[in-house]
Amino acid sequence: MDALDVKVSLPRLTAKDIADVKLGLEISVDFIALSFVREAGDLAQLRKLFTAPMPHPLVIAKSRIRKPLPTWTKSCANRRGDGRPGDLGIELPYEELPIIQRRIVKTCPAGGRPVIVATHMLESMIESPMPTRAEVTDVANAVFEQADAIMPAARRRWANIP
Numbered sequence: 713m714d715a716l717d718v719k720v721s722l723p724r725l726t727a728k729d730i731a732d733v734k735l736g737l738e739i740s741v742d743f744i745a746l747s748f749v750r751e752a753g754d755l756a757q758l759r760k761l762f763t764a765p766m767p768h769p770l771v772i773a774k775s776r777i778r779k780p781l782p783t784w785t786k787s788c789a790n791r792r793g794d795g796r797p798g799d800l801g802i803e804l805p806y807e808e809l810p811i812i813q814r815r816i817v818k819t820c821p822a823g824g825r826p827v828i829v830a831t832h833m834l835e836s837m838i839e840s841p842m843p844t845r846a847e848v849t850d851v852a853n854a855v856f857e858q859a860d861a862i863m864p865a866a867r868r869r870w871a872n873i874p
Contacts, residue, residue, distance in 0.1 A: 724757045733761050736769065745772040772828065810853075817857040826860035834864040 725733070736744055746758050755773055762768045804812060813829065820827045833850040834843050843851075854862045 724754050730761065733758065737762065737764065741769050743772055744769045745774065747774040749773040770826075774830070814857055817854075817859050821858070821860070828861040828863050829854040829857075829859040830863035832864075833862070837864075 733744060744758070746754065749755060755771060758771060759768075817827050817829065833847045833854075836842075836844045836847060851862060851864075
């Protein structure tokens with residue numbers, strides 16, 4: 713659960729989340745994703761479930777944090793092994809997003825962390841076989857910024873143009 717600027721007191725991982733993680737560990741998944749990460753404790757709670765010897769799956773943390781960027785990028789550069797999709801548009805002013813995304817994409821690889829840029833790029837292709845010019849530019853910028861992966865979040869198999 714996530715709420716803007718609200719400290720949620722519910723458990724970070726539900727019983728179903730824990731069961732899903734344990735199953736993933738049993739079948740040796742390569743990645744485990746955790747959404748709405750706000751602080752290091754969220755990741756620590758997930759990693760407590762990694763009881764078997766290494767190697768552990770790579771954790772992909774989808775960050776929704778509003779702390780100052782220098783603090784966030786320092787954390788990003790110092791902790792190895794986590795990828796973070798760059799979907800911060802809900803909490804940040806639109807005019808700051810391109811600059812922040814570029815800083816994140818530049819900083820995280822320096823700490824050995826992959827970066828996944830996830831946006832609603834290519835959302836128009838749910839209804840149309842061609843992306844908009846703005847969507848093409850979004851994808852191109854993520855590639856030019858050297859993101860490790862791009863996740864077109866809105867593309868769905870049930871779209872009119874799958």
